[in-house]
Amino acid sequence: MKNNQKIKTNNTKRKGSPYKWRSFLALSFLTLLISGCSENGQNTSYSKGIYLLLDTSGTYTQELNKAQQLINYMLAGLEPGDTFAVARIDSGSFSEKDIIAKVVLDPRPSMANKQKRDFAATIDQFVKDVQSSAYTDISGGLLQGIEYLNEAKVGKKTIMIYSDLKEELPKGFVRDFDLLLDGFTVKALNVTKLRADNQNPQVYLDRVAHWQTKVAQGGGAWEVINDLDKPDAVL
Amino acid sequence: MNDLSTTSWLSDWRTFSLMLVVSVFVLYLARAYAHQAIMGLSRMLASIFRLAANASDSTRRQLKSRNREVLLEQGQEQVSRELEREFFEVSRFVQRDLGGYPQLQRQIQEEITHIHDDYQASGQVPAALPEWVEAVESVAKIKSSDNSSALNTKILEQIHQSAEQQHKDQLQQARQDAGERHKRLKNMTGYWRKLSDSVDEVGDRLKNIVTRSQNIDKHMLKFNEINNGSDSAVRALRASSLTQFLIAFIVVVIAAGGAFFNFHLIALPMSEMVGSTQRIGGVKVADLSALVIICLEMTAGIFLLESLRITKLFPLIGSMDDKMRRIIMISAAAVLLILASTESALAFMRDQIANDLASLRASLAGVEAGASGGVNEWIPLVANMTLGFILPIALTMIAIPLEYLLQTGRTVFGGIIELILSMLTIVLRILSSSVRQIGHFTIHLYDFLIAAPLWVEAMVKQHSGRLSPKNDHIHNNKKFPSKGSVES
Numbered sequence: 272m273k274n275n276q277k278i279k280t281n282n283t284k285r286k287g288s289p290y291k292w293r294s295f296l297a298l299s300f301l302t303l304l305i306s307g308c309s310e311n312g313q314n315t316s317y318s319k320g321i322y323l324l325l326d327t328s329g330t331y332t333q334e335l336n337k338a339q340q341l342i343n344y345m346l347a348g349l350e351p352g353d354t355f356a357v358a359r360i361d362s363g364s365f366s367e368k369d370i371i372a373k374v375v376l377d378p379r380p381s382m383a384n385k386q387k388r389d390f391a392a393t394i395d396q397f398v399k400d401v402q403s404s405a406y407t408d409i410s411g412g413l414l415q416g417i418e419y420l421n422e423a424k425v426g427k428k429t430i431m432i433y434s435d436l437k438e439e440l441p442k443g444f445v446r447d448f449d450l451l452l453d454g455f456t457v458k459a460l461n462v463t464k465l466r467a468d469n470q471n472p473q474v475y476l477d478r479v480a481h482w483q484t485k486v487a488q489g490g491g492a493w494e495v496i497n498d499l500d501k502p503d504a505v506l
Numbered sequence: 507m508n509d510l511s512t513t514s515w516l517s518d519w520r521t522f523s524l525m526l527v528v529s530v531f532v533l534y535l536a537r538a539y540a541h542q543a544i545m546g547l548s549r550m551l552a553s554i555f556r557l558a559a560n561a562s563d564s565t566r567r568q569l570k571s572r573n574r575e576v577l578l579e580q581g582q583e584q585v586s587r588e589l590e591r592e593f594f595e596v597s598r599f600v601q602r603d604l605g606g607y608p609q610l611q612r613q614i615q616e617e618i619t620h621i622h623d624d625y626q627a628s629g630q631v632p633a634a635l636p637e638w639v640e641a642v643e644s645v646a647k648i649k650s651s652d653n654s655s656a657l658n659t660k661i662l663e664q665i666h667q668s669a670e671q672q673h674k675d676q677l678q679q680a681r682q683d684a685g686e687r688h689k690r691l692k693n694m695t696g697y698w699r700k701l702s703d704s705v706d707e708v709g710d711r712l713k714n715i716v717t718r719s720q721n722i723d724k725h726m727l728k729f730n731e732i733n734n735g736s737d738s739a740v741r742a743l744r745a746s747s748l749t750q751f752l753i754a755f756i757v758v759v760i761a762a763g764g765a766f767f768n769f770h771l772i773a774l775p776m777s778e779m780v781g782s783t784q785r786i787g788g789v790k791v792a793d794l795s796a797l798v799i800i801c802l803e804m805t806a807g808i809f810l811l812e813s814l815r816i817t818k819l820f821p822l823i824g825s826m827d828d829k830m831r832r833i834i835m836i837s838a839a840a841v842l843l844i845l846a847s848t849e850s851a852l853a854f855m856r857d858q859i860a861n862d863l864a865s866l867r868a869s870l871a872g873v874e875a876g877a878s879g880g881v882n883e884w885i886p887l888v889a890n891m892t893l894g895f896i897l898p899i900a901l902t903m904i905a906i907p908l909e910y911l912l913q914t915g916r917t918v919f920g921g922i923i924e925l926i927l928s929m930l931t932i933v934l935r936i937l938s939s940s941v942r943q944i945g946h947f948t949i950h951l952y953d954f955l956i957a958a959p960l961w962v963e964a965m966v967k968q969h970s971g972r973l974s975p976k977n978d979h980i981h982n983n984k985k986f987p988s989k990g991s992v993e994s
Contacts, residue, residue, distance in 0.1 A: 343870035343871065378784070
């Protein structure tokens with residue numbers, strides 16, 4: 272009997288082990304296949320990130336109501352997994368403190384809707400309480416936007432500048448650096464014409480051309496959208 | 507530079523003429539070998555094309571034969587199934603209707619007995635003559651005297667009264683008997699009707715079995731034709747197969763539309779369950795999950811119809827014992843119902859998410875959201891939920907056209923490939939013939955280019971032929987083989 276049992280045990284071992292190995296290999300292969308195929312939306316090119324810079328200098332604060340409408344429109348168009356941040360351009364914009372609101376939308380649509388509501392409320396409060404700044408540090412804001420979107424690891428990176436594009440830096444501020452905008456799209460929105468621009472339009476054209484060159488040198492794509500009545504163009 | 511030099515070189519007409527003469531002469535010298543090379547090439551290409559055409563034709567014939575076999579096999583199976591159904595119906599009829607035939611016969615017998623009894627009872631028995639008639643006659647014959655006449659008169663009057671009374675009684679009895687007989691005859695009408703109905707019923711049932719037997723005859727005729735492999739049967743089966751394929755294809759396309767609609771009904775709520783950022787191969791996991799649910803529903807539907815023996819996509823299920831088949835049937839139906847209910851719940855969730863999104867968009871746009879609780883809100887909700895429940899069950903029916911599509915697709919695609927091979931064979935044969943003709947044409951063109959030396963040769967031959975025709979002929983055959991000799 273004992274001998275028989277031994278033989279049986281040996282047979283079981285002989286028969287069982289290859290099946291176990293095969294099952295293990297098959298399971299491992301399946302796991303690898305699924306994990307290989309699986310892609311996180313935030314790490315791939317499917318999610319998009321938008322960093323909006325709002326100019327709060329001088330009389331441009333009057334334009335913020337229009338900006339709020341634009342933000343609400345953009346919020347409605349965003350999908351779960353997208354990243355959105357709104358920052359102000361003031362005297363020194365290269366700071367996290369200048370980010371008014373930021374959000375990475377939850378994968379669940381209901382939670383994403385809640386986040387959008389909170390975001391819209393924050394922006395509404397900001398527009399009501401905003402105070403104009405003395406200077407306009409666009410370059411600092413751009414650099415902050417680049418860092419933020421690079422950290423967010425989104426697929427499509429867009430920086431929007433809601434400003435007249437006239438940079439005025441406080442004394443001692445140095446913004447003489449190259450922007451690394453490879454894979455970025457920079458959109459200048461509502462580039463208003465100043466009084467001086469009306470006297471000499473070349474000033475306006477030079478201003479726009481200066482930023483276009485700067486963005487192009489950094490490897491980014493440049494767009495100017497002044498007609499905000501067609502919000503489709505913004506997205 | 508090269509072009510310029512070539513132009514200048516060609517402009518030099520002397521060089522050009524020299525080169526032309528040399529070329530023609532070289533071509534003339536190489537005539538026999540050139541002819542051989544051209545003919546060899548054209549023959550090689552022609553034989554390649556001919557071989558390819560033969561191979562293609564052989565494949566076509568094999569495919570045709572195979573298609574025919576498959577078509578006949580399918581036809582046999584189909585007719586067998588129809589015959590099986592007819593026999594099943596006849597068997598059911600025999601069990602259900604003719605099984606009650608002895609009872610019906612007994613019923614008819616009873617009705618006939620009733621009718622017979624009533625008939626017997628309705629017969630009229632003539633009334634017996636009164637026995638006192640002879641006494642009256644005797645009294646009447648007594649000789650009349652005063653005393654006796656008075657007595658006779660009295661007796662006769664009493665007799666008369668008794669006769670009157672008896673007549674009345676007899677009349678009443680006769681009327682009563684006649685009434686009873688009429689009543690019995692009236693009762694017979696019901697039995698006659700019942701008998702007539704029973705006979706009609708039997709007639710109708712027999713008519714049904716006659717129709718079924720005629721159908722069986724037709725199917726048997728068809729079966730025999732298919733079994734004999736007659737061309738008419740093959741043609742009929744092919745036409746039937748094509749029609750069935752087209753109908754099944756249209757139904758499957760409609761079902762695919764239903765599945766697409768179903769997919770969109772549950773894709774959004776699935777993103778609420780599994781998230782909408784994860785992707786596999788570029789497709790959202792939520793979309794894949796919705797697709798998997800629909801595929802599971804269709805699979806459950808296919809298994810349900812298989813276990814009901816409506817379709818035969820998996821013959822193993824159909825051939826299982828009844829107990830096992832019932833287990834599969836109940837399991838498939840349960841899975842289907844659970845999935846349909848889940849879809850209904852998902853449709854409810856979809857409506858909630860869509861409302862939330864609409865409300866968010868309205869609030870972001872600064873517009874007041876519409877008053878809630880109106881008729882417009884619950885109608886789409888109910889419609890979504892109903893569709894979420896109905897669509898999966900409706901999609902189970904896809905198994906039937908799918909089976910037809912797969913069965914008939916084999917012969918239809920086989921026919922298409924057969925047609926393509928037939929056309930390929932024709933094209934290859936045309937190419938083979940064309941290559942051969944091009945070879946001949948090239949040889950003629952070659953000879954046209956060296957027409958001048960050939961003319962000289964012919965003249966020389968003619969001249970020398972007059973002198974010594976035998977030697978010259980031998981010499982010519984050795985050096986320049988004629989066109990005919992090359993071709994042969």
